[in-house]
Amino acid sequence: MGEAIEEASMLAFTLRRLVVALSVAFTVSVVAFALLHLSGDLATTIAGPEASPAQVAEVRAQYGLDRPLTAQYLDWLWSALHLDFGQSFYFRSSVVSLIAERMPVTLELGAISLFISLVIAVPLGVLAAVFRGTIIDRLALTFCVLGQAIPTFCLGLGLIIIFAVNLRWLPVSGNASWQNFVLPSIALGWYAVPAVMRLSRNGMLEVLSADYIRTARAKGLSPAKVVLKHALRNAIIPVVALAAVQFGFMLGGSIVVEAVFSMHGIGHLAWEAIARNDFPVVQAVVLILAAIYITLTFLADVVNALLDPRMRVA
Incomplete structure (x- = not known):
């Protein structure tokens, strides 16, 4: 009976979190779609400043921009669910192919940065708890x-000045070798150190006061x-x-770091797209990064609920 109640409680918690995740994803999709229309007349942007009114009207009809916004959004959302984000205005190629080409760099940068932050933050949190006060x-x-x-971009610029310009130990930019990932990974990983360190410290303080720890001692x-x-x-x-x-x-913060270190990942692609008004690429990057973050947050909530039943009640 108890196990059935636990399973029902976990299922209800998971469904609630899933509804929240889907609601956030829907909101992000609306915002991403609105990026096109909040920036001005998209047909004029595509046709160019020298285009005649007839050419602008032709572009508007070609891209379906003369249709109601609701119909445009539903068509765009349906295509996005099938990983079809259209063509890049600037690169003149498929948006999905551009993202697929750049994504490995960003994932590698994020993984290395996370590893660095954990290696620094967890030992610091443990030491702070053991030697409390x-x-x-x-x-x-x-x-x-x-x-x-310290903002991430300030730290990145400082690392470049010290280790790349003055000491000449590491390259300034690019992603050709593992040396190129050292400085940007430190700059990006620094962002997560405070949160992980505090959680490690608080967790250790709570555990060190438990009865089984006193028994072990x-x-x-x-x-x-x-x-x-x-x-x-x-x-x-x-x-x-x-x-x-x-x-x-x-992954979201990599936009700033990749721009500072000129790493050709999805963050740098987003920066290029913003600078060149390449709206389909910006839309796709925003939606994909948001989807990854929402998925990871949902999985983290589920894992926490499995490990700590108190979360389900809360």
């Missing part, structure tokens, strides 16, 4: 505040074994779910 704890929290205070286990084997294993669970959300944030 000491200089180590205060230094870790100060480092966390600095991580929130009473048995004479070494402090390192108590922290690493018994406490960290349970405190790290929420961090896993947060990491999925942070990965989605990094």
Whole structure:
């Protein structure tokens, strides 16, 4: 009976989160579609500033821009669900092919950045919790505040000046080799360090005060074994779910980092499209990155609910 109630509770929670995710995805699709029409007369933009009124009218009819907005949106949404985002105005090629070509760079950058942030933040959070109230704890929290205070693009420019221009250790731009990913990954990964570090610290503080930790200490286990084997294993669970959300944030934040380091990923593609009024590409990038983030957030909520039944009740 108890297992049936748990399964029903988990199913209801998942369905609620799914409805929220779909609602957010629908809202994002409306915003992405509105980008075309909030920027001015799209037919004039496509035809060019030198086009005659007759040519503008021909373009408007060719692209279906003379139809009601609702009909245009439904057609665009149906095509987007089939991964058909049309042709790029500037690159003169399929938007999907452009994104498929650039996406691996962004995914690799996001994965490396997430790894760097976890390697830095989790040990800092553990040390801050173990040495709570000491200089180590205060230094870790100060480092966390600095991580929130420094914008990503400022950090990226600083890394370029120090390690690429002055020291000449690493390349300034591009994505030809693994060296090109070092500086942008640090700049992008820095963004997630404060959140992960705070969650790791709070999780460790909660676990270290639990009864089974006191029992482990009473048995004479070494402090390192108590922290690493018994406490960290349970405190790290929420961090896993947060990491999925942070990965989605990094994919969106890669637009700034890729522009600073001239990496030819989907973020740089979005920057190029915005600079050249290539609206189909901008629409597709916004929708795809939002879909990835919404999916990761939904999966993180489900994982958290599986691991912590209190979330279902809340």
